[in-house]
Amino acid sequence: MRTDEEGDGPDLRHHGDAEVRDGGGALVDLAVNVRADTPPDWLRDRLAASLGSLAAYPDGRAARAAVAARHGLPVERVLLTAGAAEAFVLLARALKVSRPVVVHPQFTEPEAALRDAGHTVDRVLLRAADGFRLDPAAVPEDADLVVIGNPTNPTSVLHPAAAVTALARPGRTLVVDEAFMDAVPGEREALAGRTDVPGLVVLRSLTKTWGLAGLRIGYVLAAPETVADLERAQPLWPVSTPALAAAEACVGPRALAEAADAARRIAADRAHLVAGLRELAARGLRVAEPAEGPFVLVRLPEAAAVRHRLRGLGYAVRRGDTFPGLGPQWLRLAVRDRATTDGFLAALRRALG
Secondary structure (H helix, E strand, O other), rough: OOOEOOOOOOOOOOOOOHOOOOOOOOOEEEEOOOOOOOOOOHHHHHHHHHHHOOOOOOOOHHHHHHHHHHHHOOOHEEEEEEHHHHHHHHHHHHHHOOEEEEEEEEOHHHHHHHHHHOOOOOEEEOOOHHHHHHOHHOOOOOOOEEEOOOOOOOOOOOHHHHHHHOOOOOOOEEEOOOOHHOOHHOOOOOOOOOOOOOEEEEEEOOHHHHHOOOOOEEEEEOOOHHHHHHHHHOOHHHHHHHHHHHHHHHHHHHHHHHHHHHHHHHHHHHHHHHHHHOOOHHHEEEEEEOOOOOOOEEEOOOOHHHHHHHHHHEEEEEOOOOOEEEEEEEEOOOOOHHHHHHHHHHHHHHHHO
């Protein structure tokens, strides 16, 4: 683990959806971490029903109250956003910080948003040799904003809650991106709902588990004064009426039970994928383990060439070299059902030659 300053490095604006744009729509998508076969029919019905209210301006009070109730928080600690990505922009623009630090490898939008807002960003790079595990002592003591993902995209590492909260300090904002936490059985190590950690800001996304990337809905959980600062940086009516309907629906009892079932299936499907990948160790492939998210990070020789061969065989995977701390030998693979995984593993064996 080391601290590094941003230079002319990876393309922070490259995301998995680029792998399936411009003619890639026919590929089997293992590049984007959105759960397949979503949104479910009951959620589609809720979204369709909301269209009758489009003539009125969005009213987020019911959705905000539902999210607050889901986490046992007062509504003053909740801010609804147009996806978790908007929250990174709001944080970068609204918070007065002098030394922001982003723990990498992780989702690159937090750093991109901070840089766009004029901040100089320091990086703490977690090492593959350490299993990409967090050492809180590696974060500079004078950092007044620290951003970390949990479970982390793309490494699939689930950091212990105690290690993450050890980053908290008086005068420091600690941003924890929990966009994939609902894909972890039992949401163990989650900090959403905690009010005892100074400066804690938790971000959640509803786009991954529910297949709503095109709708854009997420939320922030933070101290009321932080929520108020972020809300002032938002435009009027930032979340659409259908997105508010989705937020209210996706934090209800039925949805939480379905998400819990999905998390258990993802864990089983991930174990199947990892077992198949381990069989390719003789060909130089290594899996970053233990994986806890709905995706897996792998390292292999000539990964770029393998990725292109996979496209020719009908599969899209996520390149890893756009994540700070990784390089051209890394690929990220979304977890899919066993039949899809078996087809992919057969294609990967061919691509490895």
